[in-house]
Amino acid sequence: MSDSIIKVGEYNTLKVARAFEFGMYLGDGKDVVLLPKRFIPAGLEVGDKVKVFVYHDSEDRLxxxxQQPKGVVGDIVNLQVVSVTPHGAFMDWGLMKDIFVPKSKQITGMRVGGNYLVKIYLDEQTGRVAATxxxxxxxxxxHITLKELDQVxxxxxxxxxxxxxxxxxxxxxxxxxxSDIFREITVGDQLKGYIKNIREENLIDVATGKPGYQRVEDETEKVMRLLQExxxxxxxxxxxxxxxxxxxxxxSKKTFKMTTGNLYKARKITFTQTGIKLVEE
Structure with missing residues (x-):
């Protein structure tokens, strides 16, 4: 299916080609995939387009x-093991069929209930989605194509x-x-951030949130909430x-000063000798 319009392990926007009692076939009429009845959105008709995720079910059918998986091909995600066999482990990735991690793709062996960072990939031999x-x-x-302040x-x-x-x-x-962490984080957490600095030998420093004044704008809600509380x-x-x-x-104190400065200019707060005060509307 290398020339197929349908990409396994990815989201596809496909046209409804045919409809039956058990589901709908999506695609161009020749290259099609079944969308089972239980996943059909209300009102979907032949000729309409729908966004779906494509993978192999428990009977190895495309x-x-x-449903939205916790990751697509190319993503690195933190998943939990739900069962282990002599050949590998199965992890919950949000779909009816769990994703498989072959034993050869494990580092020290996985255990049921454990959470592990894995990369989702498409197995070239089987054409199925798997994880490593x-x-x-x-x-x-x-080779870094990113630059400072890029959001990532x-x-x-x-x-x-x-x-x-x-x-x-x-x-x-x-x-x-x-020094750039402002909340509790753990291995496997997914965060939004930006490139803070790219040093010699392509060493990268990052920070969470948004760069510059955009990030300050996000902090204004926090200051206003704390004042109200x-x-x-x-x-x-x-x-x-x-x-x-x-x-x-x-x-940081710098972010605090920028944030309160913006709120003062917007006439939301006033400064006193000992603190900050909400402006009464």
């Missing part, structure tokens, strides 16, 4: 579903003495330093200790 725990050789910083998807990979190694856009690695007053201002600000707001 099938379409409107051996993801290191998929990651490289040799991050997966927390492992903890180090200075922070967490993260996987960037499923292909590079970088470091999220402890504390009767419209908080004993923090630009003279407060940076550690005190970080402890209460989970943000």
């Amino acid at each position: 099938i379409a579903t409107t 725990e051996k993801i290191e050789h998929f990651l490289s910083n040799d 998807d991050l997966v927390v990979y492992r903890r180090t003495d200075i922070g967490y190694v993260v996987i960037i856009n499923n292909q590079h690695t970088g470091v999220l330093h402890f 504390n009767n419209g007053y908080l004993p923090y201002n630009d003279k407060s200790n940076p550690d005190d600000i970080y402890s209460f707001f989970a943000m």
